Amino acid sequence: MLPSPFAFEKPTTITEAIAAVGEEGDGMFYSGGTELLLAMKMRVIHTERLVDIKALPGLDLIALNDANEIEVGARCTHKNIAANALIRQHVPALSSLCANVANVRVRSVGTVGGNLCFGEPHADPPTMLAALNARLMLQGPKGTRAVCADDFIRGELETVREPDELLTKIVFPRPTGPVTYRRFKHGERPSVNVAMAWSVDADSTIKAARVRVGAIGPRPQPLKAVEDVLLGCALADVRSAIEVVLDAALGELDVNQDRHGGADYKRHLAGVLLMRNVEEAVSRRDNLP
Ligand SMILES: Cc1cc2nc3c(=O)[nH]c(=O)nc-3n(C[C@H](O)[C@H](O)[C@H](O)COP(=O)(O)OP(=O)(O)OC[C@H]3O[C@@H](n4cnc5c(N)ncnc54)[C@H](O)[C@@H]3O)c2cc1C
Structure with missing residues (x-):
């Protein structure tokens, strides 16, 4: 049962929604409610006011902008993103x-915005969006x-969002090379996930690479040593180059030991998922510039 009493507001503009939540954060944005209502029923979260953002215009759009970036509205559900033609064409791994x-x-009903704003570590989109070098518009x-x-x-x-800041959209450059994603899960949510995005020069060397490991710790983390060896590496040498630095790179990760497993186990899984991503990426046709 939901605790009572709390007010429920249905603003029709973003300005009204922000004002309704209030500077002190005594109200909360309500999107799909899949995290929020559970947390309220469990008495983990209490709020004076739920501010329903479903009627706000423009938050459910997905588009390519003039800067060749993909914009995903914060109110897009996972289902809508999965089915969207633009996402399927340009970022099939996100779909x-x-x-x-x-x-x-x-x-x-659950939205990408709600997923990001809740800050639950065992989540999929934050890792992928970090690998895509996304920016979040508040x-x-x-x-x-x-x-x-x-x-x-x-x-x-915990996120850097202020209580009265609305996440409106997520924006990232249209990928120009392979984007890959692997996750491992025991239950409903991921225990470990790895996302990778790179682009390749005309001479088949890697010119930019981002690798993120998520769910393993409090927030998605870069595998910096792996990114460093990938830069300038020929596609044919990628596997052997990563193997040299992989153990050290995994050792640097901040890992939570929880019901999903111990630290060594999760680091091992991250390494396996990374190498599977690499296998996929080297064989992809979108390595061609
Ligand atoms: C059974 C179950 C299994 C799940 N499994 C997975 C999984 O495998 N992988 C995964 O990644 N996730 C998983 N999730 C999480 C799921 O993705 C989220 O519950 C969902 O995306 C949250 O979106 P929502 O719109 O329902 O958010 P809500 O519950 O409405 O809101 C969540 C929080 O975000 C705030 N908020 C929402 N939208 C905005 C906004 N636009 N601006 C500012 N603040 C906002 C709310 O105030 C609230 O604090 C699971 C959840 C459940 C319940």
Whole structure:
């Protein structure tokens, strides 16, 4: 049962929604409600006011902008992202990720914005969006700001968003090379996941690479040593180059030991998932510039 009493508001503009939540954060944005209502029923979260953001215009759009970036509205459900033609064409790995989040009920109403703003570490989209070098657009009473996906989640269930800032959309450059994603899960949520995005020069060497490991710790983390060896590496040498630095890179990760497993086990899984991503990426046709 939901605790009572609390007010319920249905604003029709972003400005009204931000004002309704209030500077002190005594109200909360309500999107799909899949995390929020559970947490309220469990008495983990209490709020004076739920501010329903379903009627706000423009938050459910997916588009390619003039800067060749893909924009995904924060109110897009996992199901909508999975089915979207633009996402399927340019980032099939994101489409497939969203098609496999949670269960059909959660995918139908749960949104990418709610997923990011809740800051639950065992999540899929934050890792992928960090690998895609996404920025998250926040709108509050003082205006709009962009936060890198890498910096958005501060820790477990904690983000840099102010209580009265609305996440409006997620923006990332249209990928120009392979984007790959693997996850391992015991239950409903991922225990470890790895996302990778690279682009390749005309001479088949890697010119940019981002590798992120998620769910393993409080927030997605870069595998910096792996990214460093990938830069300038010929596609044919990628596997052997990574193997040299992999153990040290995995050793640097900040890992939570929890019911999903111990630290060594999770590091091992991250290494396996990374090498499977690499196998896929080297064989992909979108390595051609
Ligand atoms: C059974 C189950 C299984 C799951 N499995 C997975 C899984 O495998 N992988 C995975 O990644 N996730 C998983 N999830 C999490 C799921 O993805 C999220 O529950 C969902 O995306 C949250 O979106 P929502 O719209 O329902 O958010 P809500 O519950 O409405 O909101 C969540 C939080 O975000 C805030 N918020 C929401 N939207 C905004 C916004 N636009 N701006 C600012 N603040 C906002 C709310 O105030 C609240 O604090 C699972 C959840 C459940 C219940």
